[in-house]
Amino acid sequence: MTEQAIISRRGIASSLWNWIKLIAKDPAGLLGLVIVTLFILWSIIQGSLELLASYLHHPSLAYILLPHNPYAFGPPLKPPSLTYLFGTNGNGQDILSRILYSIPYSAAYPAFLVVLSAILIGAALGISAGYLGGWWDEVLMRVTDAFLSIPAIVLAIVVAVLLKASFIGMIYSFIIVWWPIYARLFRAETLRVKAMDYVAAAQLYGVSPLRLFFRYLFINTIDPIIAYAMLDFGNVILAASILNFIGVGLQPGLPILGEMASDGLSGLPLAWWWAIFPSVTILIIALGFVLLGDRLQDIIGGRAAY
Amino acid sequence: MVGRDFVIFVIRRAINAVITLLLLIALMFIIVHIIYPTPLSLARLYAGPHPTYAQLLAIVKKYDLDAPLYVQFYNYLVGVFTGNLGFDPIYKEPVAQIIMYYLPITLTYIIPATVITVLLGTYLGAVAAANRNKWLDYLIRAFYVFTWSSPPFFIAILLQLIFAYDLGLLPATGYVNELLPAPKPITGVPLIDALIEHDYAFAYSYFIHMILPMMAVVIYSFGIYTRMARNTMLDVLESDYVRLAYAKGLSRRVVVYGSYGLRNALIPLVTLMVLTFALAWTGAYVAEDVFLYHGMGYLVTSAITQVDPIMVYDITFFVAISVIIANFIADILYGILDPRVRVT
Numbered sequence: 135m136t137e138q139a140i141i142s143r144r145g146i147a148s149s150l151w152n153w154i155k156l157i158a159k160d161p162a163g164l165l166g167l168v169i170v171t172l173f174i175l176w177s178i179i180q181g182s183l184e185l186l187a188s189y190l191h192h193p194s195l196a197y198i199l200l201p202h203n204p205y206a207f208g209p210p211l212k213p214p215s216l217t218y219l220f221g222t223n224g225n226g227q228d229i230l231s232r233i234l235y236s237i238p239y240s241a242a243y244p245a246f247l248v249v250l251s252a253i254l255i256g257a258a259l260g261i262s263a264g265y266l267g268g269w270w271d272e273v274l275m276r277v278t279d280a281f282l283s284i285p286a287i288v289l290a291i292v293v294a295v296l297l298k299a300s301f302i303g304m305i306y307s308f309i310i311v312w313w314p315i316y317a318r319l320f321r322a323e324t325l326r327v328k329a330m331d332y333v334a335a336a337q338l339y340g341v342s343p344l345r346l347f348f349r350y351l352f353i354n355t356i357d358p359i360i361a362y363a364m365l366d367f368g369n370v371i372l373a374a375s376i377l378n379f380i381g382v383g384l385q386p387g388l389p390i391l392g393e394m395a396s397d398g399l400s401g402l403p404l405a406w407w408w409a410i411f412p413s414v415t416i417l418i419i420a421l422g423f424v425l426l427g428d429r430l431q432d433i434i435g436g437r438a439a440y
Numbered sequence: 441m442v443g444r445d446f447v448i449f450v451i452r453r454a455i456n457a458v459i460t461l462l463l464l465i466a467l468m469f470i471i472v473h474i475i476y477p478t479p480l481s482l483a484r485l486y487a488g489p490h491p492t493y494a495q496l497l498a499i500v501k502k503y504d505l506d507a508p509l510y511v512q513f514y515n516y517l518v519g520v521f522t523g524n525l526g527f528d529p530i531y532k533e534p535v536a537q538i539i540m541y542y543l544p545i546t547l548t549y550i551i552p553a554t555v556i557t558v559l560l561g562t563y564l565g566a567v568a569a570a571n572r573n574k575w576l577d578y579l580i581r582a583f584y585v586f587t588w589s590s591p592p593f594f595i596a597i598l599l600q601l602i603f604a605y606d607l608g609l610l611p612a613t614g615y616v617n618e619l620l621p622a623p624k625p626i627t628g629v630p631l632i633d634a635l636i637e638h639d640y641a642f643a644y645s646y647f648i649h650m651i652l653p654m655m656a657v658v659i660y661s662f663g664i665y666t667r668m669a670r671n672t673m674l675d676v677l678e679s680d681y682v683r684l685a686y687a688k689g690l691s692r693r694v695v696v697y698g699s700y701g702l703r704n705a706l707i708p709l710v711t712l713m714v715l716t717f718a719l720a721w722t723g724a725y726v727a728e729d730v731f732l733y734h735g736m737g738y739l740v741t742s743a744i745t746q747v748d749p750i751m752v753y754d755i756t757f758f759v760a761i762s763v764i765i766a767n768f769i770a771d772i773l774y775g776i777l778d779p780r781v782r783v784t
Binding site for chain 1: 463475513589597601749759
């Protein structure tokens with residue numbers, strides 16, 4: 135705790151550097167940090183290139199960093215070679231280019247949209263339930279019970295199918311099913327923080343409810359939830375890939391990692407590279423978030439010796 | 441062991457399970473009615489692809505979709521408890537009947553998969569915790585981090601490539617040899633029916649087709665469970681009574697795997713069994729798609745591609761009921777293992 139206090143007194147840049155040093159003390163944490171950083175950088179670069187390309191009506195702008203045009207047809211089912219590092223699929227499209235092209239859509243957008251929305255909804259509902267208590271708390275807990283009684287992915291599949299199963303429908307369905315766990319976490323943390331003296335002092339001082347919510351409750355409950363959210367980015371990426379794999383949340387003409395793996399099943403015994411490389415990409419991205427989240431949980435939970 | 445307080449505890453848990461089920465029905469009812477607010481749009485849910493206007497009107501009439509919401513909710517509740525979930529537009533059969541055909545096929549392998557995961561995960565989690573920060577711990581941790589962060593279809597594809605295509609040990613696809621005649625349905629579970637009728641050729645074929653999907657589900661749900669098992673075990677091993685047991689001079693093996701360590705770690709792990717079972721369902725959806733195994737996952741995938749939302753909706757419902765039942769069983773087990781919870 136003292137270390138965190140020291141960190142927060144310095145500037146943001148140097149406190150970030152301290153966090154990085156703390157994470158990197160463990161090799162697994164360092165690996166996670168490297169993977170996540172590379173993933174975020176690539177998502178920003180490729181994502182903004184894709185946005186720019188569609189804004190300027192200049193599609194080839196989205197491919198300038200890729201080895202091949204991800205949509206162009208070439209020789210089909212070529213094994214990995216120097217020209218096609220990860221081989222080509224049944225249509226003769228370069229798999230490496232398609233993987234790089236699809237990373238923002240299949241991982242970055244779902245992960246960040248879903249986890250951030252879930253944190254916001256969960257904070258609003260969970261903190262209010264924990265702080266106010268009474269019937270509101272009771273109702274909210276029963277609703278989260280109902281949500282958590284089904285596996286989240288199974289529920290997300292049905293909501294996405296009811297929402298016509300487009301890409302944006304999949305994101306909505308994830309937001310609908312993903313918030314209850316955050317509401318639970320925020321509520322539990324609020325119950326802990328509520329008993330602290332500084333909250334009572336703030337109440338006596340007559341702090342406005344909004345300020346109490348943001349400056350006292352939200353800020354003081356967020357730490358363990360950030361560590362959980364880091365793990366959860368990986369969970370959402372995996373969940374989205376599962377939905378895409380079984381055919382939910384696809385957009386015609388948009389390559390997506392889960393769909394590429396599912397298409398690759400048709401070439402399986404011989405053309406193994408078709409299904410394996412997209413799956414391994416998801417594995418690596420999720421692994422980065424799991425390792426980083428584990429390390430953060432160790433630091434915040436005080437398990438790690440630092 | 442079975443005293444009066446235990447009976448009360450079981451009844452209370454049963455009531456709790458029913459309440460969760462009712463809440464779930466209400467929740468799904470609300471979600472559907474938010475997404476499909478008008479009777480005609482609701483009719484599309486039951487209509488299959490490309491319905492005509494007259495067909496939609498007929499469906500509205502058939503299911504009373506223009507009735508007030510509370511009447512619809514009442515009808516729906518009655519339908520759920522009498523097993524009447526509507527008529528599937530693609531299979532031309534009642535949905536509940538189709539699901540009851542496929543449900544046992546999936547349960548036949550995900551229930552053993554859950555049991556294997558729990559046994560294996562508990563044991564390996566305890567081993568990892570007892571050898572904390574030694575090479576065995578690192579090995580187990582590396583394995584569970586890998587399985588936790590790999591998408592289930594990757595595990596399934598790897599298993600298929602290695603065991604079916606490369607080594608040729610097990611069949612790659614299908615749920616039974618298609619040439620064998622199916623046993624007459626007695627219990628509805630093909631494997632048990634075949635054993636009852638002494639149809640061992642069918643039972644053997646069924647069993648070897650079951651192994652790969654089961655392994656995929658086990659490996660998929662292994663990661664999270666073992667991680668929790670290791671953390672729980674670490675907490676237990678740091679507690680005072682374990683230190684006392686060491687101080688008394690008991691051997692490490694007795695303390696860790698006996699009634700001090702593992703026995704106390706089991707209690708919180710019982711609740712995790714439900715999570716494992718829920719994960720097994722997700723794994724089954726994907727594994728059945730890879731292995732072309734004709735169970736619930738196959739039913740979901742084909743319903744998605746054929747645009748048959750009512751089927752997906754009702755399957756979800758059955759999955760939820762199975763998870764609620766698993767939760768109830770776990771609660772009872774918890775009560776047996778830890779008598780304190782019976783009182784509260």
